[in-house]
Amino acid sequence: MLLNSQPIQGHYGSSKLKSDTIQPMNDESTTNTRTGQWEDALSYVAVNQDKAAYAELFSYFAPRLKAFGMKMFGNEQQALEMVQDTMLNVWRKARLFDPTRGCASTWIFTIARNVRFDMLRKKQSRKDDISADDLWYDGNYPEQEDSGSHNWDTLLMAEKVAPHFARLPEAQRQVMTKVYLEEKSHQEVSDELAIPLGTVKSRIRLALDRLREALDDTRS
Amino acid sequence: MTHAVKHHPGIPLLEQYVEGTLEADVALAVAAHIDLCPHCQQLCQDLAVEQGTQLQLMEPMDTNTSEPDWQAMMDSIIAESPDTAELPKQHKGPVTVHWKDKTFQVPRALARLVEQQTKWTQLGSIANNKLPAGDKRHVSLLYIDKDTAIPQHTHLGIEITLVLSGAIVDEQGQYGVGDILINTPDDTHTPRTLPDQDCLCLSVLSAPLKFNKGFTRLLNPLQHFFY
Numbered sequence: 349m350l351l352n353s354q355p356i357q358g359h360y361g362s363s364k365l366k367s368d369t370i371q372p373m374n375d376e377s378t379t380n381t382r383t384g385q386w387e388d389a390l391s392y393v394a395v396n397q398d399k400a401a402y403a404e405l406f407s408y409f410a411p412r413l414k415a416f417g418m419k420m421f422g423n424e425q426q427a428l429e430m431v432q433d434t435m436l437n438v439w440r441k442a443r444l445f446d447p448t449r450g451c452a453s454t455w456i457f458t459i460a461r462n463v464r465f466d467m468l469r470k471k472q473s474r475k476d477d478i479s480a481d482d483l484w485y486d487g488n489y490p491e492q493e494d495s496g497s498h499n500w501d502t503l504l505m506a507e508k509v510a511p512h513f514a515r516l517p518e519a520q521r522q523v524m525t526k527v528y529l530e531e532k533s534h535q536e537v538s539d540e541l542a543i544p545l546g547t548v549k550s551r552i553r554l555a556l557d558r559l560r561e562a563l564d565d566t567r568s
Numbered sequence: 569m570t571h572a573v574k575h576h577p578g579i580p581l582l583e584q585y586v587e588g589t590l591e592a593d594v595a596l597a598v599a600a601h602i603d604l605c606p607h608c609q610q611l612c613q614d615l616a617v618e619q620g621t622q623l624q625l626m627e628p629m630d631t632n633t634s635e636p637d638w639q640a641m642m643d644s645i646i647a648e649s650p651d652t653a654e655l656p657k658q659h660k661g662p663v664t665v666h667w668k669d670k671t672f673q674v675p676r677a678l679a680r681l682v683e684q685q686t687k688w689t690q691l692g693s694i695a696n697n698k699l700p701a702g703d704k705r706h707v708s709l710l711y712i713d714k715d716t717a718i719p720q721h722t723h724l725g726i727e728i729t730l731v732l733s734g735a736i737v738d739e740q741g742q743y744g745v746g747d748i749l750i751n752t753p754d755d756t757h758t759p760r761t762l763p764d765q766d767c768l769c770l771s772v773l774s775a776p777l778k779f780n781k782g783f784t785r786l787l788n789p790l791q792h793f794f795y
Binding site: 386397399402403406407409410411412413414415416418428431432435436439440441442443444450451452453454455456457458460461462464465469477478479480481482483484485489490519543544546547549550551553554557558561 | 578579585586587588592593595596599602603606609610611613614615616617618619620621623624625626627628629636638641642644645646648649650651676677678680681700701
């Protein structure tokens with residue numbers, strides 16, 4: 349197992365934040381991650397350039413980014429170039445991560461996507477053309493109220509919705525069933541499925557939009 | 569839910585946009601739509617969360633044969649100093665584009681490209697400003713004066729039109745600011761502007777238009793104007 353000889357626990361002890369909230373890296377951590385773990389680790393990197401926290405992020409995400417890169421490029425050399433560039437950005441730009449805007453995994457994904465996009469464009473020697481910065485806004489759009497979800501509660505049971513409900517992607521249907529049919533809280537669903545709370549909320553909104561789209565076809 | 573923008577890209581298109589697998593010139597039109605559409609902003613944020621979760625839950629590559637030297641990679645990264653540059657660079661004032669005495673504001677996604685080039689060519693009540701973007705497709709700003717019809721045409725390829733100012737009306741309905749129209753080779757339409765309002769659009773075309781009716785077929789040699 350990679351990097352597990354690092355004295356991770358010790359480094360956190362010297363940090364300003366509470367050390368007992370951090371779990372050491374171990375073999376189980378690949379399947380069992382604590383809510384907020386990566387967001388905390390990014391904060392350590394941002395505030396203290398904490399190398400142990402970074403090592404934890406690196407050892408978790410680098411192999412997964414490699415798998416993601418292999419899927420996208422089908423080529424190990426390019427996949428690793430993407431991992432290196434992405435993880436370098438995670439190290440250097442950690443203080444640009446804003447935990448109020450989303451999960452660490454979302455942030456890391458968007459960096460990897462942008463790195464990959466620009467790598468492909470560069471390969472096609474189109475440096476002056478469209479860049480990742482043009483396509484994906486790295487900032488806050490004005491907040492909007494989270495409306496629209498609630499008046500769907502009643503409609504959801506209607507016969508009209510049922511067939512569309514069955515056609516939702518599995519991940520969304522699972523969350524929707526738990527929230528709307530079993531009346532569980534978002535937090536309960538997050539715990540049960542071991543997915544971040546933000547993902548539960550996202551899946552609900554996406555599913556509602558798919559249902560809305562199915563009933564009221566205004567999309568091109 | 570109320571939102572002014574009525575015509576959106578389909579969710580599969582948004583998914584590819586968020587993944588980064590959509591072709592760049594189509595993605596540019598989607599990005600410009602998103603800048604104008606709070607509803608799709610939220611959807612794309614949700615889709616990015618999904619992608620992030622998939623990344624987090626991904627099985628790491630089982631590469632017993634050629635495990636990369638992660639330790640060396642990490643050491644080389646932490647040898648670099650953190651980025652001390654000031655926070656995001658993208659907050660500039662609104663970018664505008666000018667045609668004759670008119671001024672239009674363009675979405676953030678188009679700002680850099682518009683700043684690189686504003687060369688208009690005019691044909692009657694229509695003017696075209698080709699942007700330095702696009703691989704297989706041609707990306708341009710299209711200015712259409714008020715009360716003007718673009719003759720009925722067929723699309724030899726895909727045509728994406730995003731309304732940036734004013735409105736367009738065709739056989740299917742009316743499209744206002746932020747609305748996106750996607751026409752495939754099977755679609756024939758006769759878009760026109762309103763009697764009292766001119767229009768600026770972003771147009772992404774994968775092949776020239778083909779004009780279908782009577783004298784307008786004489787326009788076919790001028791296809792390159794739109795394309």
